[in-house]
Amino acid sequence: MDLLHRLFNLASSVADLHTTFFLFFPIWFHLRKDTALRLIWVAVIGDWLNLVLKWVLFGERPYWWVHETRFYGNDPVPALKQFPITCETGPGSKVYSRLHNLCLSFGFVTCSDLHYKVLQGTSINTSLCVRFLQMGLCAVMGLVLLIVCMSRVYMAAHFPHQVIAGILTGILVAEVVSQLKSIYSASLNYYILTTVFLTSFAVGFYLLLKAMGVDLLWTMERAQKWCVHPEWVHLDTAPFASLLRNMGTLAGLGLGLHSPLYTDTKKRGYAFRIGCITIALVLLYVLDGWTFSPDNHMTFYSLSFGKSTLAILISTTLVPWALYKVFAIQKEDKKS
Template sequence: MELDMDTLHSTGVYIIKYLQENFINSQDWFVFVSIAADLKNTFLIFFPIWFHLCESVGIKLIWVAVIGDWLNLIFKWILFGQRPYWWVHETLFYVNSSPPTIHQFPVTCETGPGSPSGHAMGCSAVYYVMASAVISLVLQNQATFKSRFQRWILWTFFWVVQINVCLSRVFVAAHFPHQVIAGVFSGMLVSEIFNHIQCIYNASVKRYMYTSLFLCSFALGFFLLLRAFGVDLLWTLEKAKRWCAQPEWIHIDTTPFAGLFRNIGVFLGLGLALDTQMYRNSCREKKGEDITFRLCCILTSLPVLHMFDSFQLSDNMEMLYYFLSFCKSVAVSLTTVAIVPYCVFQLLNWKEKKVL
């Protein structure tokens, strides 16, 4: 089994080396794609756009992104996947020869296990939701030649995005090819499952709280249980620190618990926001159906959330960083769903009264 995995990993390293040698001129593009495919962009860009265009799609995006990334974390802890940038230095596969030289980049030094790829899984899950939404809302599942051609264009775009994300993660030596492939299909599976779950659209704030508590307690419980049996689930941190080419490329927000608390913050924030009077007084009022109101909410939310993202949290104290990251994520959902729509609603009402 170990020999089979070494063979698979060595083949992956060969592919990485081939990409880095033959597509070095595309380096900036691949680095950009890796950054763009980060799940936080779903919360900061896609979620506010879709929530105000079609609330149900925005809600589904959060459920799929958060549950999918939580499953990704559990899978990574179970599978103990290696990452190319450290495996190539530690393996005995090249004991009789020199190991291949693969380059690292600022986005290479992820600190969690490698399988399945979180970028690939999150990106495929989110884009699958958005593609399905476009088909349902715009194309309306029509059987005409024009609609079939449009669906073909849409799914071609979907696969172009996934291929670029996979190539990007392999090019920067953050993942082996089999890890990104597993990530893509795992993400699509999570999205397809949520296509058949309707209860998320009218979930109460209690359900959001209980689900958040379950996700957090299960992950922490699983971590502590395995640790009690002598299994260190943070074994990758030491490898990242040892083999990352530049210490400043290691970021605390790539650690498993950073992603967990960030996602739960966004998820819980959505539940709290949907239960506020501000949300009911704005999005649930008649003006909430007005396209001008919706566009104003989108155009206001995006720069405000960008400002949130620009606030850099101190990583000197790990637990404090996780807490502040959680609070910041709660604020993202509250701002998008409740605060911005309420302010826009009041402003538009004031302008209408002024005109009258």
């Protein structure tokens, strides 16, 4: 049972958006830039849609629902085991599941890339090999998704129907957003306007519902009341923390791609790209250790925005620029 717990805990952690921004994106950006752009856009748009619709659906989470419902009457309430990642504070409705992260990163994106190579194949043998690789990759992804689904239910964070709905809508959003050609050549103004619009819409929608008497922070009270360990309730799982992180990521991508320091690593060799990936991952690991006090919510949200922006800038601009300068200096030294 302990092994099962570790497996499910690992699966939930890997499928989190945090892993997308701090691990998957730096790797994909320096190997296949278009794939990395799709990854960020699908993650941000999907999670934003998830946030907005969560406020309407009022989804429950198992770990507090069993204590609040009248379903069991006088019968004993099921004893659900809780874990450090169980006590998420947002509504439980997964209109757009975190599972899209894995779907896009290693499933739909890579499978579609391989499918393109099949169509462009120079021989039947090459096409067959790529097709088998595509089928094998998709089969592995299916198994991984199954484990992640089971982990979300096992951790008492979601009901089975929420996980299934999350997968279906996650696939739909990933497919729709991936088809938008504008995301591959978006200008800085496009990124800024999109960030401002998404943020303004979410905040405006929140204020509108609040003015109508809807308590959108009801889940915070439930989480604090029924989580067996108060220290497991973190502000970074709150809706606005998620919103500001995602908006910081999108803003950082726009600033990074259009910075005067930006260096397109596609024109560089694999040694340069691998160096960028390695250094970026190390710096992001260090940055990830930067935590903030949740005492002041506005400060916490602002710093979360800044941290997410910096994380993307490290991968897209700062590391490639610094490494390029180092190589340029070395070349000048050799010539002299």
